[in-house]
Amino acid sequence: MYSLEDIRKEFPILGKEVHGKPLIYLDNAATTQKPLCVVEAINQAYYSANANVHRGVHYLSQLATEHHEEARRRVARFIGAPSPEGLIFTRGTTEAINLVAYSAGEAFFLSEGDEILISTMEHHSNIVPWQLLAARRGAKLKVIPLTPDGQLDMSAYRSLLSPRTRLVSVAHVSNVLGTVNPVEEVTHLAHEVGALVLIDGAQAVAHTRVNVEEIGADFYAFSAHKIYGPVGIGALWGRPEVLKQMPPYMGGGEMIEKVSFEKTTYNVLPFKFEAGTPDYVGSTAFSAALDFVERLGIEAIAHHEEELLAYATERLLSEFPESYILGTAPHKGGILSFGIGKIHPFDLGTLLDHMGVAIRTGHHCAEPLLHSYGYEAVARASFGLYNTREEVDYFFEALHRVVPMLL
Incomplete structure (x- = not known):
């Protein structure tokens, strides 16, 4: 496994603060951040x-x-x-x-x-x-x-x-x-x-x-x-x-x-x-x-992202019983599309942003898919090679703070 600490130094934007909070970037399915070499x-x-x-x-x-x-x-x-x-x-x-x-x-x-x-x-x-x-x-x-x-x-x-x-x-x-x-x-x-x-x-x-x-x-x-x-x-x-x-x-x-x-x-x-x-x-x-x-190895990257996905999925289902997940296939990429109770994903994403957590909300340019599940929008956290377990922990800390405000 590559060194996350060393890799994150290649992405200066990950040291940025958003609304006075450290940036936790979990919108990698939309676009990834760029290393210094690029x-x-x-x-x-x-x-x-x-x-x-x-x-x-x-x-x-x-x-x-x-x-x-x-x-x-x-x-x-x-x-x-x-x-x-x-x-x-x-x-x-x-x-x-x-x-x-x-x-x-x-x-x-x-x-x-x-x-x-x-x-x-x-x-x-x-x-x-x-x-x-x-x-x-x-x-x-x-x-x-x-x-x-x-x-x-x-x-x-x-x-x-x-x-x-x-x-x-x-x-x-x-x-x-x-x-x-x-x-x-x-x-x-x-x-x-x-x-x-x-x-x-x-x-x-x-x-x-x-x-x-x-x-x-x-x-x-x-x-x-x-x-x-x-x-x-x-x-x-x-x-x-x-x-x-x-x-x-x-x-x-x-x-x-x-x-x-x-x-x-x-x-x-x-x-x-x-x-x-x-x-x-x-x-x-x-x-x-x-x-x-x-240089990092695509297999090592995939293994790292799969571990983060499994950890986040387990925490979501165990800590938020009212949550639901779209996509539970046994073979998945590092994408967690979810909702919690009747909370509107836009509201959830907005409050998480104020805590420095960047996720995607909406129909994700896949309206027919969401409609097939009976939804207009969901939240999505997606993982990249530079995300850490500690960032997932902070993401859930943020969820525990904002969800009671919205339920």
């Missing part, structure tokens, strides 16, 4: 290699290009991709899913009535793009139900698959339930009927080892800011043989081979899907974040 990578990119990539013959441009493409190789290696050819930089998971919904929709949705499968637990960014595609192409959106403990109902999933199924898109890890889905099995079953598969990995990459070759999916999407990297950049990995069949998502510079007023031909992968000036500073910092995580 911020320094941003500084160095601007101070020593700031130039447009791919398009200049001068030294700075060549250096920026080298850093950007090394970052692409680094991200590809992190998720077990066989080569960087299918690794497309995007603004994040949301843009990556929209890219597939548009471009794969144009290429592979051939007739009215083609079907898209998603699950009840999906984030809005893995619902709305498919609704737009369905409206545009006359497709049908079907929803995989959940078991009572918040797992995919695999029996129902099998019954929903058919020769009309063109694409299946599910989360690797739910941002509300914490459920870790059997993505290899999901992919295998979809491929049996000839469907493509996209996995939303936004909540998975910081907490579990990801290998896209082993998963077997056609697309895997994730964001840097969920794994201690900068905001505004993410990645879509796609099987090159599939990406080559898809039209560009956006037009502009870099994604072209040759332009005339009569006809434009497109660049090779992955550049065909990267119109405009890429975020070469963000990609460098993204790479630094992955280096940081790998």
